[in-house]
Amino acid sequence: MSDSPRGDTPAPHHALPWGEIDTVLLDMDGTLLDLDFDARFWKEHFPQRYVELSGLAEPEAMARLNARFEGLRGQLAWYCLDDWHRALAPDCRNELDLIALKRELAHHIRYRHGVPDFLERLGAAGKQRVLVTNAHPASVDLKFERVDLSARLDRLFNAHEIGAAKESPRFWERLAEQLHFDPDRTLLVDDNLVALAAAEDFGIRHLRAITLPNSRGEPMDTAPFLALDDFLAATSALAPR
Ligand SMILES: [Mg+2]
The missing domain is CATH 3.40.50.1000 (HAD superfamily/HAD-like)
Structure with a gap:
């Protein structure tokens, strides 16, 4: 060369x-x-609100969330709010509205x-x-x-x-x-x-x-x-x- x-x-x-x-x-x-917004939402805000909305004990709620995070990584369903809603809403005593929860953090976008x-x-x-x-x-x-x-x-x-x-x-x-x-x-x-x-x-x-x-x-x-x-x-x- x-x-x-x-x-x-x-x-x-x-x-x-x-x-x-x-x-x-x-x-x-x-x-x-x-990515700060998404990290705050998925790692902090959403798990905390899911615990509140479901009334599940925190370890049980986190185990359910983590199983979904890990199991679906890289698949379209991981990114799909409708799928998240379908999977988790039955656990919740109150309405689970993911976009409303995201909107609570929108100032970080x-x-x-x-x-x-x-x-x-x-x-x-x-x-x-x-x-x-x-x-x-x-x-x-x-x-x-x-x-x-x-x-x-x-x-x-x-x-x-x-x-x-x-x-x-x-x-x-x-x-x-x-x-x-x-x-x-x-x-x-x-x-x-x-x-x-x-x-x-x-x-x-x-x-x-x-x-x-x-x-x-x-x-x-x-x-x-x-x-x-x-x-x-x-x-x-x-x-x-
Ligand atoms: Mg990206």
């Missing part, structure tokens, strides 16, 4: 080749939005750093900006009440409408039937490493993870994927079309 000629500084290996990217597929929770400008720059450069999310449609609606995300996106695809989670090859096959994009000229940014692997298997060429999906959480090891941690730096050289 020969060395680069003097003065021909190669781009850092993690820099995105924007000239080779037409479509940017973007996850919502933990990528565009701070916020963008990750630099996201509005990042999306504006992608749009100005003519990139197709597409949300791909496993979040339940009612959760998406709640988040869109708090952040003006829909105005900054060109398309939105929800795993519940597609009928498969992003962790499944079926999601990507069905997405390709509904969205015009060239996998070889597409970037996916997602904090879900299993979803990134499924997208890679499908043939999506440019893949980036997120090191700190939750601003209050611990940094994640994103290997084998590179991380896109600074949305503003990553798009600083992106020229408007």
Whole structure:
């Protein structure tokens, strides 16, 4: 292998080749939005309210929740508020309304750093900006009440409408039937490493993870994927079309 000629500084290996990217597929929770809200809800608020609503002893309530968390990980049902309702409402003496419970924490819904400008720059450069999310449609609606995300996106695809989670090859096959994009000229940014692997298997060429999906959480090891941690730096050289 020969060395680069003097003065021909190669781009850092993690820099995105924007000239080779037409479509940017973007996850919502933990990528565009701070996962803090979801972590607070599922780890703290919801278990506490489930104990109150069910009247179960806390160890019994937590065992039921944890069994569901672990058993359904990576499946569409894990993300489905209707399924959660069906599974847990019979335990509850009072109405179990997951969206109402989420709404109690809605003040924690916020963008990750630099996201509005990042999306504006992608749009100005003519990139197709597409949300791909496993979040339940009612959760998406709640988040869109708090952040003006829909105005900054060109398309939105929800795993519940597609009928498969992003962790499944079926999601990507069905997405390709509904969205015009060239996998070889597409970037996916997602904090879900299993979803990134499924997208890679499908043939999506440019893949980036997120090191700190939750601003209050611990940094994640994103290997084998590179991380896109600074949305503003990553798009600083992106020229408007
Ligand atoms: Mg995510």
